[in-house]
Amino acid sequence: MQIEFLGTGAGSPSKQRNVTSIALRLLEERNAIWLFDVGEATQHQILRTTIRPRKIEKIFITHLHGDHIFGLPGLLSSRSFQSGEGALTIYGPRGVADFVKTSLRVSETKLGYPIKFVELTDAGVIFEDDTFQVSCEKLDHKIECFGYRVVERDHPGELQVEKLRALNVPSGPLYGQLKAGKTVKLPDGRVLDGKDFIGAAQPGRIVTILGDTRKTDASAVLAKDADVLVHESTFAKGEGKMAHNYYHSTSIQAAQIAKKAHAKRLLLTHISARYTGKLANELAYQARDIFENTRVVNDLDVFEVPFGSSKTD
Incomplete structure (x- = not known):
């Protein structure tokens, strides 16, 4: 299991960062890729990776702001051109189906595979099988926005x-x-x-990926005991009032959530174009005063999600 960041910027693309998209690589676990948000030019970013669009099995949209969905029609179309025939499921707030269907209809795009839409209205489990369970919670953003919690099932113990x-x-x-x-x-x-x-079962891993949000208890619920928490950090220390006014979070607030939830690692994304180079790294330094295992991510960073953490769900 790996997390690959296809875009880590906030609002609009910059020379350093594309807008939001995250790939959860589950090639060993289910021979599939799950995407979380598909900002503009996500498919261009994918060309710089080893991801094959036909492997994309599920797409989870956090909210319907453009920097999180404008890349969706193009990606869906290209997936069809590139021999993607397997069914695809798109999860997201009410309106995501209308956005996709309208884009495809107006552009007269015909897909070679079926899409299933699961529009979310409340918190709860939205997917589960014998390998994973995914649940969501409503966050605190200017429009309806969700965060996602991915829980891997425990692996059976090895024969001794x-x-x-x-x-x-x-x-x-x-x-x-x-x-x-x-x-x-x-x-x-x-x-x-x-x-x-038979040895003890190996605990499955937990990955929490949040959309844009103010600091909220729902984030801590989703991140409880997570091996990795991906949290936005649009603003820096001392900008809490501005973050609240714009329905976003600071690096300090993200660290507070990680600490409260007993997460193992915090990855900060959705970085404003105001923060480049050393200024971006400063966001992590600020957060480490509260939650030590913090890093600001960059486009195309890949992180392994290791085994070894216990969970208490």
């Missing part, structure tokens, strides 16, 4: 092969049965319960 070898259990089909948790009878008459030879 050395323990079996110590008991002189012959390798072969019996190992597969024991790994499945079955009870087997050995040729010498011994009966073994597979559950006694």
Whole structure:
């Protein structure tokens, strides 16, 4: 599992940062890519990565401001041209289906694959299967905006092969049965319960990706025990009043949310064009006074989401 930032800027593109889009790379977990927001020129950014549009399985839109959705029609069209035939699901606030359908209709664009729209009206679980669960909460922005919490299911424990070898259990089909948790009878008459030879389950990982928002308790709910929290940082320390007036957050407020939620890592994005170079890094330095494991991200940064953290959901 990896997080790749396709755009990290706020409002409009700059020479240093494209507007918002984030890819959650789940190639090992489900051979798929999930996108969170699709700002203008997202497909141009994708050309600079190893992402293949046909692998994009789900798109989660946080809100309908242009810097988060204007790249959507073009990406959907290009996905069709590039042999993307698998169905695609788009999640987002009410109006996202109308935006996409109108764009495609007016431009007379025909897609070679079906799109399913899931328009969100309230907090709750919006997707789950045997590998992941995704839930959302309403944030505090000028228009309806959602944050997303992605929870990976726990991985089954590994078969303790050395323990079996110590008991002189012959390798072969019996190992597969024991790994499945079955009870087997050995040729010498011994009966073994597979559950006694399977290690502890490996906790799944949690990734929280927020849209634009003021500081709000809903962010902490989504980020509870998260391995990675992606939070906007449009404003800097000392600009709390301005952030509130514009329905955004400061780096300090993002750090406070990460600390309150007991997150493991904080990645700051949605950076204003006012902050470049060392000024952008200063946002992270400010946040580290409250939450040490903080970083300001740049376009095309890729972060591994490691195993090893426990969760208490």
